[in-house]
Amino acid sequence: MKIQLLIGIRDEDYVEHLSQVLLERYSDLFEVSVCSSEERLGELSGRTSFEVALLSPSMAQQARLEGIRLPLLLWDGATPVEGALEQLHRVRQYQRISALVGTILEEYAQVSGGGRREGENRARITAVWGPAGGTGKTTVALAYGARLAAEGRRVVYLNLEHFSSVPACFPMGGKSISTAFEKLDSDLGLLMQSIRQQDGASGLSYFCCPDNYDDMNLLTPQDLKRLAEACGQGADEVVLDLPAVCDQRVRELLDCAGQIYVVLDGSRIGWSKWKQFRDQNNVYGQLLPKLVLVANKGCRPEEVRGERTVSLPYVKSDDPVTVYKTLSASSSFQA
Incomplete structure (x- = not known):
């Protein structure tokens, strides 16, 4: 409407x-x-x-x-x-x-008020997650979104890490996403559209980071799900950049996602943690049809059990913008 x-x-x-x-x-x-x-x-x-x-x-x-x-x-x-x-x-x-x-x-x-346009969202939600930190999850999320944006799709990037990576990649001139946290009883779809920014270089829409990381910690699993779904209003794709944990809040977001990119690098620690999640967590079987293993930084996937796989090259740069733009143009990246 x-x-x-x-x-x-x-x-x-x-x-x-x-x-x-x-x-x-x-x-x-x-x-x-x-x-x-x-x-x-x-x-x-x-x-x-x-x-x-x-x-x-x-x-x-x-x-x-x-x-x-x-x-x-x-x-x-x-x-x-x-x-x-x-x-x-x-x-x-x-x-x-x-x-x-x-x-x-x-x-x-x-x-x-809330709910005026709920249900109108048709955007796909892609969650980018991993059980270990430092694997390049954020640059993979941005690369995936930039690839879609280059194809003409309307992509919203939502960073839900405990400490946001957004200031390292985008200008912070707009309103903080904390504006939405404070007004959860409003029409969230419209509110998220009103505060989101757009990066002219990549075409990605994004949100300026919270005023305080505690603002994020106060949100319930249901609050986060509503935020993620609200981001889909006026968009084709929502890319969620999730923290390297698997608590109830992250599980709620993984459940609502249409596909899940699990980012791993060549470290033994990262693959060990992934195997523990796969073998011990009862949600693995439910998520399997949506899982895509991303072997990042030039590594090779280990002991794949039916998951789709994507292999990304190692990009030698300390600049996250350079890294994600290079990955987005890589022929091996399957958006």
């Missing part, structure tokens, strides 16, 4: 530019109606129900706001705002349209 959005402002050049960008880049989110006449706005807002309205101060005075679920004041930063209009949430008119859209989605997620 698209959000019914009304744009009411007399600046026709601005309205034309804004509506054109929304049509070209956000047509999956919004059904846009435009009005530049105060008289027509009063009629339109009276007979049609809108979920969100972006209104200049002069237009807001003429609109019938009771029929609009979320009226937002599109403010130029100079026009005086008085009376009842002071109660409206202000949105800066002159800013990047992507930031404007993010504000709309974040505000609407608060008033629409």
Whole structure:
């Protein structure tokens, strides 16, 4: 379901530019109606129900706001705002349209409540996991996502490690994912879309790391599952980068994933831990149809028991961005 959005402002050049960008880049989110006449706005807002309205101060005075679920004041930063209009949430008119859209989605997620679009998500979830740390799990997750993004798919990378690797790979200029942790009762699909960033080089969408690692630790298994599924709204693929543990929270995410990449390198410790998981954990048999063993850093898989395998080369670099981009272009990487 698209959000019914009304744009009411007399600046026709601005309205034309804004509506054109929304049509070209956000047509999956919004059904846009435009009005530049105060008289027509009063009629339109009276007979049609809108979920969100972006209104200049002069237009807001003429609109019938009771029929609009979320009226937002599109403010130029100079026009005086008085009376009842002071109660409206202000949105800066002159800013990047992507930031404007993010504000709309974040505000609407608060008033629409949870579940408005639950069930609409059709994105596949791929979990990237391993029983041992240091095997290159994050670069494999990013390489897989970048490979799909290069093929034109909409990919969201969600890092759920205890200490995030995101700052080492992407700019941190946006809102923290902690914003979503604090608003789990909102429309999570919209909220996650409002705060996610996009890397121009790889095409991957991602989230800025938590404000504090304890923010992640407070989440329940069900909270994490809802977050993962919410990331799929407006995406084709969600790539989960999971910590090297197998507690109830990770098991919940492995269970909801459509496929699982298990990343191992040539270390005896890593393969020993994998064999223990395989032989001792009762979920192995349930997960087997979804498992793909990734023999990373040029190693060879050991004692494969029916799992599919992917072999990745060793990339000699200390830069994780260089590593994942090289792996994403490797002919041996099966995305």
